[in-house]
Amino acid sequence: MAPVPSSPIKVGHIDDVQELRKAKPKTIPERFVRDMNEGPTLAIALPSLSDIPIINFSRLVNGSKDDYQTESLQLARACKEWGFFQVINHGINLSLIESIEEVAKNFFMLPLEEKQKYPMAPGTVQGYGQAFVFSEDQNLDWCNMFALGIEPPYIRNPKLWPIKPTKFGETVDVYSREVRKLCQNLLKYIAMTLGLKADIFEEMFGVAVQAIRMNYCPPCSRHDLVLGLSPHSDGSALTVLQQGNGSSVGLQILKDNKWAPVQPISNALVINIGDTLEVLTNGKYKSVEHRAVTHKEKDRLSIVTFYAPSYEIELGPMPELVDENNPCNYRRHTHREYNKHCN
Ligand SMILES: O=C(O)CCC(=O)C(=O)O
Numbered sequence: 001m002a003p004v005p006s007s008p009i010k011v012g013h014i015d016d017v018q019e020l021r022k023a024k025p026k027t028i029p030e031r032f033v034r035d036m037n038e039g040p041t042l043a044i045a046l047p048s049l050s051d052i053p054i055i056n057f058s059r060l061v062n063g064s065k066d067d068y069q070t071e072s073l074q075l076a077r078a079c080k081e082w083g084f085f086q087v088i089n090h091g092i093n094l095s096l097i098e099s100i101e102e103v104a105k106n107f108f109m110l111p112l113e114e115k116q117k118y119p120m121a122p123g124t125v126q127g128y129g130q131a132f133v134f135s136e137d138q139n140l141d142w143c144n145m146f147a148l149g150i151e152p153p154y155i156r157n158p159k160l161w162p163i164k165p166t167k168f169g170e171t172v173d174v175y176s177r178e179v180r181k182l183c184q185n186l187l188k189y190i191a192m193t194l195g196l197k198a199d200i201f202e203e204m205f206g207v208a209v210q211a212i213r214m215n216y217c218p219p220c221s222r223h224d225l226v227l228g229l230s231p232h233s234d235g236s237a238l239t240v241l242q243q244g245n246g247s248s249v250g251l252q253i254l255k256d257n258k259w260a261p262v263q264p265i266s267n268a269l270v271i272n273i274g275d276t277l278e279v280l281t282n283g284k285y286k287s288v289e290h291r292a293v294t295h296k297e298k299d300r301l302s303i304v305t306f307y308a309p310s311y312e313i314e315l316g317p318m319p320e321l322v323d324e325n326n327p328c329n330y331r332r333h334t335h336r337e338y339n340k341h342c343n
């Protein structure tokens, strides 16, 4: 997570979107209104469920040699051509998937005063509010967010850990430990698809940085005018995204310069390659832009884990992936340096 900026910044008035929704304003406040004609359009031939690669994790871990090879090829294709995939049989207990969703939803349903006990200070990324608002004239997303630093322990801010719902902290901790293991394992299989030794990333990353963000987008009567989450790519190495059961279809990823919706698969997790892995792989694996749209009647919850190397590690394309046919495409930087500019 980005360090706290040293000078205070002015972000202007930020409406809480759940409160706005309750107040049913006749028009959407201007700061939320986006120019939907700007940028890429929605894909006409929408991808079907099977288009965005699905990785059966248990076949990578416990499958026969053939299973492993098929799945591993699929994983390589996903990282190269899509930057996104959905992982099934990931080994995280269904009850934990349900519990994190329940505590997240219950948190967002608390009265505003309760949630505001954990405010996200302007320019910072932990607590309740809207992340990435850095100026008074910036557009806002139709989304409430709650974010916490998880690992290493020094990025935790105990004052921002809610005491309600009662099981919140405990559930976030248990869930985050499981997701951390999944990230470490996925990175092993990803390394092997590149012909690298399995623990290359683990050795390189030091004590990896991990953060969780919960996004809640209430329905919006003018969903054609607002965005749940602006287009961005993630600064992480890997991102693990859990889409709420019964939530509206909101995530869209950029594919061939068109927005392609990701159809949720029950109990699956969506994984995407972040900027850090794109740099390390010298651009072989892609960090793809994505956004979230809102729905007229349905709300949407997503629970997102960002997994990245320690802030102190210097990052650049791995020498194994640079040669005369693949010249170095990125300059070296530390993860901390990178986080000053983006997330
Ligand atoms: O809510 C989603 O589907 C997208 C979340 C996301 O991209 C993020 O939090 O970085």
Ligand SMILES: [Fe+2]
Residues within 6 Å of the ligand: 232, 233, 234, 239, 290
């Ligand atoms: Fe993202």
